[in-house]
Amino acid sequence: MTKLRLAIVGAGPAGIYAADILLKAERKFDVSIDLFEQLPAPYGLVRYGVAPDHPRIKGIIGALRDVLDRGDIRIFGNVRFGEDITLDDLKRHYNAVIFATGAVRDAELDIPGIDAVGSYGAADYVSWFDGHPDVPREWPLDAESVGVIGNGNVALDVSRMLAKHAEDLLVTEVPENVYEGLKASRVTDVHVFGRRGPAQVKFTPLELRELGELRDVDMVVYDEDFDYDEASRDAVASNKQVMVIDRVLQSWRKRDSVNNAGGTASRRLHLHFWARPVEVKTDENGRVCAFVYERTKSDGAGGIIGTGELREVPMQALYRAVGYFGSPLPGVPFDKKHGVIPNREGQVLEAKSNQRVPGVYATGWIKRGPVGLIGHTKSDAMETVRHLINDQGSWWHPEDPSEAAIPALLEARGVRWTDLDGWHRLDEHEVALGAPHERARIKVVPREDMVRISRGE
Numbered sequence: 001m002t003k004l005r006l007a008i009v010g011a012g013p014a015g016i017y018a019a020d021i022l023l024k025a026e027r028k029f030d031v032s033i034d035l036f037e038q039l040p041a042p043y044g045l046v047r048y049g050v051a052p053d054h055p056r057i058k059g060i061i062g063a064l065r066d067v068l069d070r071g072d073i074r075i076f077g078n079v080r081f082g083e084d085i086t087l088d089d090l091k092r093h094y095n096a097v098i099f100a101t102g103a104v105r106d107a108e109l110d111i112p113g114i115d116a117v118g119s120y121g122a123a124d125y126v127s128w129f130d131g132h133p134d135v136p137r138e139w140p141l142d143a144e145s146v147g148v149i150g151n152g153n154v155a156l157d158v159s160r161m162l163a164k165h166a167e168d169l170l171v172t173e174v175p176e177n178v179y180e181g182l183k184a185s186r187v188t189d190v191h192v193f194g195r196r197g198p199a200q201v202k203f204t205p206l207e208l209r210e211l212g213e214l215r216d217v218d219m220v221v222y223d224e225d226f227d228y229d230e231a232s233r234d235a236v237a238s239n240k241q242v243m244v245i246d247r248v249l250q251s252w253r254k255r256d257s258v259n260n261a262g263g264t265a266s267r268r269l270h271l272h273f274w275a276r277p278v279e280v281k282t283d284e285n286g287r288v289c290a291f292v293y294e295r296t297k298s299d300g301a302g303g304i305i306g307t308g309e310l311r312e313v314p315m316q317a318l319y320r321a322v323g324y325f326g327s328p329l330p331g332v333p334f335d336k337k338h339g340v341i342p343n344r345e346g347q348v349l350e351a352k353s354n355q356r357v358p359g360v361y362a363t364g365w366i367k368r369g370p371v372g373l374i375g376h377t378k379s380d381a382m383e384t385v386r387h388l389i390n391d392q393g394s395w396w397h398p399e400d401p402s403e404a405a406i407p408a409l410l411e412a413r414g415v416r417w418t419d420l421d422g423w424h425r426l427d428e429h430e431v432a433l434g435a436p437h438e439r440a441r442i443k444v445v446p447r448e449d450m451v452r453i454s455r456g457e
Contacts, residue, residue, distance in 0.1 A: 012044020014364025113280030151194030346384025
């Protein structure tokens, strides 16, 4: 029986789903899969891209854990592709590779002043409050008025984690350094800006509802944003999700805090619609001091047009949550414009010639861009895996496909990799840290500590 030795780079949902689908697929060959992850712990954006107060989404980890705990997939954590292991190494030891490295950088926003002191990418802030080991332990939270650009779920996550009182996170797995940082936050007002109207937002009803449940935070909406045109009224009437979002927003319009009138909370979260980013103003020290936007309006066909009316909101910090962007991988084709590996249904293509690259595949956000929810990753992986199975004739022919080769290679290079048993050790350690405080876990943040605990050193 033919043997398939497969490497998957990236142990988030995309990589784990691809491994699971391949192992369960009907096939005429044996499969042996090694999963490589640059972090010492698996699960990717589910662990490091979902706010700690989202336990429902974290429940996806349970399904991913079940796949890994079957024991038919080896995992090599704390291994950086391009440094600790290369594409040439993979060709020597595997028949094919699937890249599932996701998209973790912030997309750029090209407006004057966006690089000012106090202007941040949302992805960096998310990494900080999720305890990512490769970002600084401290985060500057000295601004009283803060802006967030974007109308997707990440923008709402960032806004909620800026407005929420730190003690309300103590029931979650929030790391100690993050709790201390948020406790010292001086924020009083968070302003969220979206280019389109309330009926065209990209966030989900669940995310929006959670904002309204924040303790001691007034939701502020503005009556002028709800003068719906026919297209918006049709969207509310025909789309259940839009209908629910509208219902939530309309309920906030009935509160005392609407248009800033009479709220009693110590913090306020303002939602500004029809607001196209124009400029970030700075003070004499190059720090953010205001955000300028242009009022927009519907063009009647689902898009927007500018009105020419400019408005300015004073603030001392600004976050852009306008999307994630993929990162290039050494030796692998990359589309700089779209932040993805160029591919046809997961089969990787040369960037210039559009010719197939034998043995190289992609799945998840690095394949299709940062769109869709985690559940979409499954169908995405199925497409890639189907091609991989059918492409048997163009697989690589490895010199040494033995399972002992990779541990020996990493050992020789002095790589302190972590395995599945190591993840179990780290997992148990974090759960034990949380137990005295009646919390599900408390994350270990420093990479060195994660590796040491995982390796039992």
